[in-house]
Amino acid sequence: MSLVGIVLVSHSAQVAASVAELARELAGGGAAAPVAPAGGTPDGGLGTSSELITTAAEAVDQGAGIAVLADLGSAVLTVKALLAEGDELPQGTRLVDAPFVEGAIAAAVTASAGGDLDAVEAAATEAYGYRKV
Structure with a gap:
């Protein structure tokens, strides 16, 4: 079964990698959706890189679509x-308007459960409504 892939784009390689690791760990159990960070620049600086984003998208592509959070x-x-x-x-790559950390976790959990790209996007977007108080 192919799963929706998730790409996390940040200005910081450390932030992208840490959020990707957290999302993978919290999605836990069963088949884990592929999650790849695309943070910083190729030389390790702060910024964004189309090359790193493209490479990450290709790495997580299983044919079920790709949710990109930035x-x-x-x-x-x-x-x-x-x-x-x-x-x-x-083909099937979509930019998802969602909070970066909460959205990434919701996306990874939903994708790992076999949700399609629409379901992954909906779960990530719903993270805007998570109340903390």
Whole structure:
């Protein structure tokens, strides 16, 4: 069974990798959806890289779609530019408007449970409503 892949785009390689690890661990048990970080620049600096995003998307592509979550500003713009190109990212790649950490966890849990791309997007987006008080 192919699962929806998840790409986490951050300005920081450490942030992207840490959130990816947390999402994978909390999704736990059974078949885990592929989650890949795409943080920082190829030289290790802060920023975003279309090359790293493309590589991460190819790594998680199982043919069921890819949910991309981005942290802020230029990360969102870089993903939008790649999507506008039309052939830079695998077919079925979608930018998801969701909070980065909570959305990533919700996406990973739903994808690991076999949810399709629409369900993964819905779960991640619903994370905007999580109340902490």
